[in-house]
Amino acid sequence: MRMTRLALKTQREAPADAEAVSHQLLVRAGYIRRLASGVYSFLPLGLRVMAKLNQIVREEFDAAGAQELLLPALHPVELWEQTGRLQTMSDVLMTVEAKGGTFVLGPTHEEAVIATISPDLESYRDLPVTVYQIQTKFRDEARPRFGLMRTREFIMADAYSFDASASGMKSSYSRMYQAYLNIFDRCGLPYVPVEADSGAIGGDVNHEFMVPSPIGEDHFAQCPNCGYAANIEAAKRGEAAGKPSDANAPEMTMHSTPGSTTISEVVEALGSQGIEVDSSSLLKSLAFKDANDDVTLILVPGDREVKVPKGLAPLTDNDFESNSFLFKGYIGPMGMSDQGVRVLADYSILERSAWSAGANLVGHHVSNAVLGRDFEVDEFGSFVVVGDGDPCPNCGDALSLVRSIEAGHTFELGLSYSNKISSATFKAEDGTDQKYWMGCYGIGMSRLPAVIAEHFHDADGLRWPKSVAPYQVELLTITPARAPEAVAFTDDIYGQLRERGVEVLYDDRDLTPGVKFADADLIGVPIIAIIGQRGIANGVIEVKKRLTGERIEVSVPDIVDYLSESG
């Protein structure tokens, strides 16, 4: 493509609303442009990058046995009522009122794919099948940000596997998992597959593909020793080398702490009475109820955030009334088993012998409550949001937290969707109707250019890896208006390279050299060939590798071969 013909205008300054480097560079270099908050157009260069990424996904998904199709973006609202997600995902759903009724603008396509494909999957003989699409999704994000990173309209590659059994699902899952590894490898990105929480999607086993980044909105915990890696929402801590409880601690003592119902207030109230406590030596005792309204108490250190196990919900004011022995703000673990309350404690509770805690009496807390002497715990486990330095659940080494961007997510859904949609059945070998065992697999395609740009840039601009670059080679002529020989030469090799199928961007604009160099660096094509009268006279062409900054001279007769091989 000749730049004199290319719809492109680079900008020297980034728009004021661009915070992230990727956002600034993609806008400045003319890859994307904002149309509304969280809504971006892909300009010709940006679309070429998307096309490269889409091709990588198609090749790897196809190789894994998946078949491409295209589902609608408009979904009849009834479909979403069936699975209950009209309510559970209402925060992000955008709807359209049309003559034919109400439609959901698909934020994900589990419902739509089942409704579409189930007529073709009537028998166990038809399974397994994996289908995928690359499609625009809509989510009414509370806060779009960082350019392409979090948008309200975005492109996702999403695949769905259908199997006749749990084991079949697992093998479909592992094929797609491998495809994911291949895809991120080919994008040149550093990434870590981590165990994840399934969130609103539901299901059991699932992995997120995380790319470490300072602008990431997620964190995962990683063990440098054994390789354990899990999203902060799913990460578990292990048991530290335990400290035995000290039964010789001073007697448990009650203190008056009126009006102190938060950790910091209690620390202050006790401190003013000369009792040395800080938030880490105060028990945070939180009461939850399960589906049967049975109460569970969870103990974590006062400076830690509790990670609530599935199936438990915080007590409401009504619940406090019906459990008259629980006083909000003054709950402690002492005597709870007598009340029929199950007491769970984080492993970290084992690391200290004497605790301060609520006294189960309004306006009072106790000090020197000792585990095994003054209170009992029914079960220890991982009940905190994991932090830097917590022991790894596998090997006990210190975990570290890594800030990261979620680039992809894979789920074993099991029967969770099939059970909610009546058409999700097939005839099994024994003649009975069975439900599909499903998996789903999503990659945030329109997010990837931003993730890659975050990783591959320098002060001068973008530095695309070859596999996703909009063009492989850029030809840049110096002062074309005064260098007819160089122009004729460049026209010639431009034609030859195109004949060989090399993707070439040709900066034939009659601008001062500085502007052209700066634009080349900004746009970030991996190989830049600089052609001037001077080089031609010396029989050499200067070639710059954008990624490394390396400059080499290639003799004129070799230049086409060189560029088509390295490009």
Next chain:
RNA sequence: CGGGAAGUAGCGCAGCUUGGUAGCGCGCAGCGUUCGGGACGCUGAGGCCGCGGGUUCAAGUCCCGCCUUCCCGACCA
């Protein structure tokens, strides 16, 4: 949804305190000089100063309401 900041030419910004002919840089058009790392001179085009109302002889500027955008938090496949 809570807290903060901002909307003036395609982009980046000044002008608002103290009301009186709307400016600068980049970009854009023309002419000339330049030409291996974002050159220079001259000329020119381009504005519902976010929207609506109010105060005033007069509002980009003061007052009220609304809208939009960005940041922090909450939320979140």
